[in-house]
Amino acid sequence: xxxxxxxKEFVIEKLIFASGIASIVFVVLIFxxxxxxxxxxxxxxxxxxxxxxxxxxxxxxxxxLGILPLILGSLLVTAGAILLAVPLGIAAAFYIADVxxxxxxxxxxxxxxxxxxxxxxxxxxxxxxxxxxxxxxxLGLPTGLxxxxxxxxxxxxxxxxxxxxxxxxxxxxPREYKEGALALGATHWQTLTRVIVHGAMPGIIAASMLGIGxxxxxxxxxxxxxxxxxxxxxxxxxxxxxxxxxIAAEMGExxxxxxxxxxxxxxxxxxxxxxxxxNLTADLFLNRGKKR
Amino acid sequence: xxxxxARQKIGFGFxxxxxxxxxxxxxAIIVLxxxxxxxxxxxxxxxxxxxxxxxxxxxxxxxxxxFILVFTSIAFALPIGVMAAVxxxxxxxxxxxxxxxxxxxxxxxxxxxxxxxLFGLSLFVVFLRFGVSIVSGAxxxxxxxxxxxxxxxxxxxxxxxxxxxxVSFSLGASRWQTIRHSVxxxxxxxxxxxxxxxxxxxxxxxxPILFTVAAFYLPxxxxxxxxxxxxxxxxxYIMTTQVPGVPENYRYGTALVLVGLVLVVNIxxxxxxxxxxxxx
Numbered sequence: 001x002x003x004x005x006x007x008k009e010f011v012i013e014k015l016i017f018a019s020g021i022a023s024i025v026f027v028v029l030i031f032x033x034x035x036x037x038x039x040x041x042x043x044x045x046x047x048x049x050x051x052x053x054x055x056x057x058x059x060x061x062x063x064x065l066g067i068l069p070l071i072l073g074s075l076l077v078t079a080g081a082i083l084l085a086v087p088l089g090i091a092a093a094f095y096i097a098d099v100x101x102x103x104x105x106x107x108x109x110x111x112x113x114x115x116x117x118x119x120x121x122x123x124x125x126x127x128x129x130x131x132x133x134x135x136x137x138x139l140g141l142p143t144g145l146x147x148x149x150x151x152x153x154x155x156x157x158x159x160x161x162x163x164x165x166x167x168x169x170x171x172x173x174p175r176e177y178k179e180g181a182l183a184l185g186a187t188h189w190q191t192l193t194r195v196i197v198h199g200a201m202p203g204i205i206a207a208s209m210l211g212i213g214x215x216x217x218x219x220x221x222x223x224x225x226x227x228x229x230x231x232x233x234x235x236x237x238x239x240x241x242x243x244x245x246x247i248a249a250e251m252g253e254x255x256x257x258x259x260x261x262x263x264x265x266x267x268x269x270x271x272x273x274x275x276x277x278x279n280l281t282a283d284l285f286l287n288r289g290k291k292r
Numbered sequence: 293x294x295x296x297x298a299r300q301k302i303g304f305g306f307x308x309x310x311x312x313x314x315x316x317x318x319x320a321i322i323v324l325x326x327x328x329x330x331x332x333x334x335x336x337x338x339x340x341x342x343x344x345x346x347x348x349x350x351x352x353x354x355x356x357x358x359f360i361l362v363f364t365s366i367a368f369a370l371p372i373g374v375m376a377a378v379x380x381x382x383x384x385x386x387x388x389x390x391x392x393x394x395x396x397x398x399x400x401x402x403x404x405x406x407x408x409x410l411f412g413l414s415l416f417v418v419f420l421r422f423g424v425s426i427v428s429g430a431x432x433x434x435x436x437x438x439x440x441x442x443x444x445x446x447x448x449x450x451x452x453x454x455x456x457x458x459v460s461f462s463l464g465a466s467r468w469q470t471i472r473h474s475v476x477x478x479x480x481x482x483x484x485x486x487x488x489x490x491x492x493x494x495x496x497x498x499x500p501i502l503f504t505v506a507a508f509y510l511p512x513x514x515x516x517x518x519x520x521x522x523x524x525x526x527x528x529y530i531m532t533t534q535v536p537g538v539p540e541n542y543r544y545g546t547a548l549v550l551v552g553l554v555l556v557v558n559i560x561x562x563x564x565x566x567x568x569x570x571x572x
Contacts, residue, residue: 009468013383019372020379021389023396023442026435030403033414065309094442099304100311110562111315114322117497117558120405122547123533126321128329129543159314189300218406219499221338224533244406244499251413251503264417268410273405283395 038265058260065263069232073240076233080151081215086208089162097170116160124224127153145227148236153221166179169203206285213278219244232269245265323550332545347538351546357521361493364430368488373441381449382471401439406497408436412504428516429505437490437498448482481568488561492554498525524550
């Protein structure tokens, strides 16, 4: 009986260990299976021509598979989103964490959590039905499906990440810092802008980076509102196409085993590496914040 | 001094303005979807098949498909996620392996949803020959939602007081007996929260199911795990961008059902979580 129990526990503990390392296994599997299909792109184009090529004509013959317009499209939309979301998000995080009375804080936090929960396709739907026509009319554009529309949508999608992680960092600043500053006669505002900001800085940087990560990887909303023109963008007011939207829109039509199919996987590798780098750096900042 | 007071007022006013700029549109979005979608809601809308090229009738297959995907993916991810959290909270030492596991979880949480879709296509649909099916979609969604389950469960396990474990050990219980009888029962609400939050996440995701399970239109309901399904988020996507002439309230109605589902799930999770925190 005791022997049976020992065996049972042995098996269970092995299962627990296996599950513990499952996350590592899955991350490695993702990378391997992207590589497995994606590296074949170099059969039809060189790495330089893939990353630096100015033309994305995947179904012309021969196919032109340069993703520079897509990279620039993603960067432009992301830059616009970050310019909007980072200042707004940090300001809101300070208000929620340090200024708002408890009851107001609860309401505001709930609002942010609801925003985080709304599926991206729903935001995309609202973007295409409301925001896109609005931009077209107010700015007098030939089409409202622009990089700007994408930036606005993505800013909203990055805000919950930026706000909640910044807020944690602000709340984690030791009370003594704040009390010390107030005891020395500083106003609440001075304490906030000169003392708390410093303590929370690594966390705020990490929050902004994770916000960027969220924005670059976002797919549905951005595909629905940016117009998806694969040209090198010159302004926020023209249609662009992002890396993510290209995969989502074209994988359904790409013939399995064609250069186009491999190229879409190669774009996946690029996205995977970008998010890997961003998360790694953000994690370094978060740990630095904790160690202090 | 007076100057500082004025500066503080302006400063706080600016922060409040920024916060309202974020929160007010959220409330406006919810109100708008409810108001515009309400007229589409009817029993027929919820339980009938689509008609007239999906411009009329109901969205039942999409609702059913989303429920199927939610249950199958959670059934796969919950045991792994909970055991992974048990490992991290009860077994793992502070060493390199643990650091790598944590990093992997963070990365899994950060991978773009469309990259999960590619991965699911490459591993499950093509390599393992599961085809475009519920199995492929559920496994893809399950892996995507693991970080949510692991982090909430780990938080719940860590909230169980150390003394519970020590008493159990001192009575001669083994490590697993301690976890099974003195830790897990007290962490159940937290584990539930993680599961519920991941339901909301799975129900709303579109990109991971694009190439692994989602169907544009199916005349019949699925009857095995090897079938494709329609799903609410994908249905809303095609209603909006691929099918011309869909009545506006039909789209808003679909959005309302999806948002309603996701929000109810999140409210339940928030309730359970706040009760746990109060009991601490």
